[in-house]
Amino acid sequence: MKKLRxxxxxxxxxxxxxxxxxxxxxTKRPRPLFCRNSESSGKLIFDSRCFHNLAVYVTKKELVGKxxxxxxxxxxxxxxxxxxxxxxxxxxxxxxxLTVDLNGxxxxxxxxxxxxxxxxxxxxxxxxxxxxxLSKIEGMTREERxxxxxxxxxxxxxxxxxxxxxxxxxxxxxxxxxxxxxxINPWPSPISNMEWHVNRAMHMVGRCTACGAxxxxxxxxxxxxxxxxxxxxxxxxxxxYIPGQPAKQGNALSSWKLDDREQxxx
Amino acid sequence: MxxxxxxxxxxxxxxxxxxxxxxxxxxxxxxxxxxxxVKIVRFPCTxxxxxxxxxxxxxxGADGVIVSGCHPNDCHYTSGNFHARRRWIAFRTxxxxxxxxxxxxxxxxxxxxxxSKWADLVxxxxxxxxxxxxxxxxxxxxxxLEKEGFDEEA
Numbered sequence: 328m329k330k331l332r333x334x335x336x337x338x339x340x341x342x343x344x345x346x347x348x349x350x351x352x353x354t355k356r357p358r359p360l361f362c363r364n365s366e367s368s369g370k371l372i373f374d375s376r377c378f379h380n381l382a383v384y385v386t387k388k389e390l391v392g393k394x395x396x397x398x399x400x401x402x403x404x405x406x407x408x409x410x411x412x413x414x415x416x417x418x419x420x421x422x423x424x425l426t427v428d429l430n431g432x433x434x435x436x437x438x439x440x441x442x443x444x445x446x447x448x449x450x451x452x453x454x455x456x457x458x459x460x461l462s463k464i465e466g467m468t469r470e471e472r473x474x475x476x477x478x479x480x481x482x483x484x485x486x487x488x489x490x491x492x493x494x495x496x497x498x499x500x501x502x503x504x505x506x507x508x509x510x511i512n513p514w515p516s517p518i519s520n521m522e523w524h525v526n527r528a529m530h531m532v533g534r535c536t537a538c539g540a541x542x543x544x545x546x547x548x549x550x551x552x553x554x555x556x557x558x559x560x561x562x563x564x565x566x567x568y569i570p571g572q573p574a575k576q577g578n579a580l581s582s583w584k585l586d587d588r589e590q591x592x593x
Numbered sequence: 594m595x596x597x598x599x600x601x602x603x604x605x606x607x608x609x610x611x612x613x614x615x616x617x618x619x620x621x622x623x624x625x626x627x628x629x630x631v632k633i634v635r636f637p638c639t640x641x642x643x644x645x646x647x648x649x650x651x652x653x654g655a656d657g658v659i660v661s662g663c664h665p666n667d668c669h670y671t672s673g674n675f676h677a678r679r680r681w682i683a684f685r686t687x688x689x690x691x692x693x694x695x696x697x698x699x700x701x702x703x704x705x706x707x708x709s710k711w712a713d714l715v716x717x718x719x720x721x722x723x724x725x726x727x728x729x730x731x732x733x734x735x736x737x738l739e740k741e742g743f744d745e746e747a
Binding site for chain 2: 464470471476525526528554557579580581585587592
């Protein structure tokens with residue numbers, strides 16, 4: 328922690344970066360901290376409670392400005408950053424990534440390849456919560472799944488916190504703001520809520536890194552992160568990409584293979 | 594002939610302009626009879642068919658949906674149907690997870706020369722959907738679409 332604070336203070340004093348996005352102690356759990364000078368770097372923390380995905384800020388041009396900046400990133404955030412690199416939303420010249428590895432050592436990443444090599448050591452697997460709910464859903468019949476999701480969807484009031492929390496939802500104009508045609512109704516109702524979440528999942532095909540930020544942000548606790556996670560788990564082997572370890576081969580939906588599955592096509 | 598009391602499913606077909614629409618045209622000019630339950634919507638390409646349109650059809654009261662276009666390697670725009678096929682795989686995965694009845698969405702390849710295949714496709718789909726019955730489960734929830742509130746008891 329001391330190493331991280333010292334390094335951040337040095338970076339800011341040298342003028343190597345103009346902003347460091349990190350975590351500070353919040354009322355209940357760590358919250359984002361935006362360090363613009365070395366005095367505030369003393370508030371920085373970095374531990375296992377810091378899972379808020381800070382990658383969501385790195386595409387906000389009004390926040391990061393034109394100069395070089397740094398972000399402290401746990402594994403889930405590193406995966407999101409990799410995906411943003413692949414989608415040409417970040418450049419290596421502009422972003423410095425800091426993390427503290429399992430041995431408590433401070434690591435600095437400048438290039439895409441460095442992050443990629445580091446992330447590859449960590450396996451992506453379901454946590455306890457994910458395993459519990461997903462195994463319940465996997466054991467359901469179709470009718471039960473429909474009832475389960477309709478029950479969950481009836482709580483959604485379309486605050487779009489899931490969209491705001493997602494680092495990969497960076498479109499400047501979202502489909503829900505399009506009203507000619509009105510794809511998604513602006514008011515909440517179970518079907519249009521489901522349409523929104525199906526839509527969100529479809530936009531995440533081959534992109535979602537299962538960081539869980541959307542489910543964490545949901546104020547009514549709908550496990551929406553599991554929709555994209557399950558989809559990712561099911562489709563990754565078929566479409567031939569490794570989740571959370573993107574290769575520069577193009578998006579899953581903008582590429583195709585001659586022998587894609589088509590048994591369902593009559 | 595079906596009796597008047599039998600359930601007549603509403604089916605929306607999303608077809609591409611270059612193959613299936615021309616194929617359905619050939620069905621007509623060949624004077625082949627097929628079920629009248631289908632309403633055809635013409636698109637420039639299967640790659641243009643937005644997945645939300647399929648959900649909108651169900652919300653608007655369709656009991657089944659047909660999506661059809663050119664055979665692989667026959668696409669007028671070279672790869673539109675390959676992209677569409679990928680999207681359908683993903684879409685089916687998501688819908689199945691959400692518990693939507695994916696048996697009600699029938700995908701097919703029908704070329705401009707396959708007038709009889711189109712007739713068979715429609716007839717078979719109508720028979721399948723008729724066996725499944727009306728998609729009341731979806732439509733019942735979709736009725737709330739026009740209301741601002743949702744009463745869980747209702």
